[in-house]
Amino acid sequence: MADGRRVRGQRSREAILGSAVALASVDGLGGLSLGRLAEAAGVSKSGFFAHWRDKQELQLDAVEWAARQWVEHVIVPASAAPKGVRRVFALHEARLAFYRDGVLPGGCFFFVAQVEFDDKPGPVKDRVAQAMNDWLGYLEHTVREAVDRGELRADPAQLAYEIEALGEAAVTHSRLRDGPTAFAHARRAVLDRLRALSPTPELLPED
Amino acid sequence: MADGRRVRGQRSREAILGSAVALASVDGLGGLSLGRLAEAAGVSKSGFFAHWRDKQELQLDAVEWAARQWVEHVIVPASAAPKGVRRVFALHEARLAFYRDGVLPGGCFFFVAQVEFDDKPGPVKDRVAQAMNDWLGYLEHTVREAVDRGELRADPAQLAYEIEALGEAAVTHSRLRDGPTAFAHARRAVLDRLRALSPTPELLPED
DNA sequence: ACACAATATGACCGATCGGTCGTTTTTATT
DNA sequence: AATAAAAACGACCGATCGGTCATATTGTGT
Secondary structure, three states, X not given: OOOHHHHHHHHHHHHHHHXXXXXXXXXXXXXXXXXXXXXXXXXXXXXXXXOOOOHHHHHHHHHHHHHHHHHHHHHHHHOOOOOOHHHHHHHHHHHHHHHHOOOOOOOOHHHHHHHHHOOOOOHHHHHHHHHHHHHHXXXXXXXXXXXXXXXXXXXXXXXXXXXXXHHHHHHHHHHHOOHHHHHHHHHHHHHHHHHHHOOOHHXXXXX | OOOHHHHHHHHHHHHHHHHHHHHXXXXXOOOOOHHHHHHHHOOOHHHHHHOOOOHHHHHHHHHHHHHHHHHHHHHHHXXXXXXXXXXXXXXXXXXXXXXXXXXXOOOOHHHHHHHHHOOOOOHHHHHHHHHHHHHXXXXXXXXXXXXXXXXXXXXXXXXXXXXXXXXXXXXXXXXXXXXXXXXXXXXXXXXXXXXXXXXXXXXXXXX
């Protein structure tokens, strides 16, 4: 059933969500002002309420949109690397590239959303937590693939925590301190860790 | 010169700053509403402007206050450990205790402040960046003491980044996912790393 | 005793917030 | 062609925001 109205609506929807995620990566989902968002997306403020009942509905969809963007920019490119320790490191490098390339003006939507909602119970926190669980679960799964192939000796959950922590920290360190140094530290930390845990370090670059 | 007015003013000042740092650890320095802060501190809203010209001045002093709190709760206790690798790990454990004990309702003032201001240029960002530089500089200095004593073989700046990243991540992971697991991961990550880098791992606990 | 400075207050201001409402324009269905 | 629904808008609402101001109270130095 071709529904042109829906099609047109979806275009506005996508444009607004793109602006929303970009703005939220800077000011947070709460700092998202519907007025400024309207200006950024080139629509009128009241036009929102044809698509979302209130701000919270928009926030929930923004989380969804950001999750899809993360899959597209990080998980998909890293899937080019063969399963095992090389794909684990490819995930880390794809993440750092996401930050370094400035895909989002604020660096990382989920990093901001986590910090903002970690002590604000409600549907948005739940949705953010679920997105983080999905991502960390995938990271852990990728590590486990490497363990099963004999390319890593590690506790997948423990190593996933470490990779996540060392990657996330690059966001603030690159913006608040020296950018290149922060990314170099983030890359080296995971590379050294993986090489030390791997019986086959030759699969990874030396530096 | 005993000045009772100043003394009384200082008490209000301290009470307000304490509330401000606690509230900001949850909602951020921008989410700090002067109205709600007044209520939390038990004074009238306009009473602020006898102590601070505007909100920004309060934010700057809140950063200062939080920095002193960090020294008192993290750096001072860890100084009980002997210089070297044991003090490095003591710093990490003191930090995790700060988070676990819920000294601040939001977990970590500086973590929130970093994420909030890393792309908002101005005096507050500069002050936050300076506080983070001071802390990371101290962390690096402590690592270097261990290196100089032959208790660690590491690049101090690199290792300081890793310890900082692995510690900070415990804030969101403990609140958004499982608390005890997050702290266990954060502790084990640094412990394993230090033991691997140390010619004298017997100085550290085994687990 | 007196003048002055610090502390603190309540009333009030313009701006912006999230959100509502009535209306117009566009488009798919019948 | 008629109709119903979706999309989008401008005007407007009460609440809250950061901040000002005139004023009352209190403690300090001379």
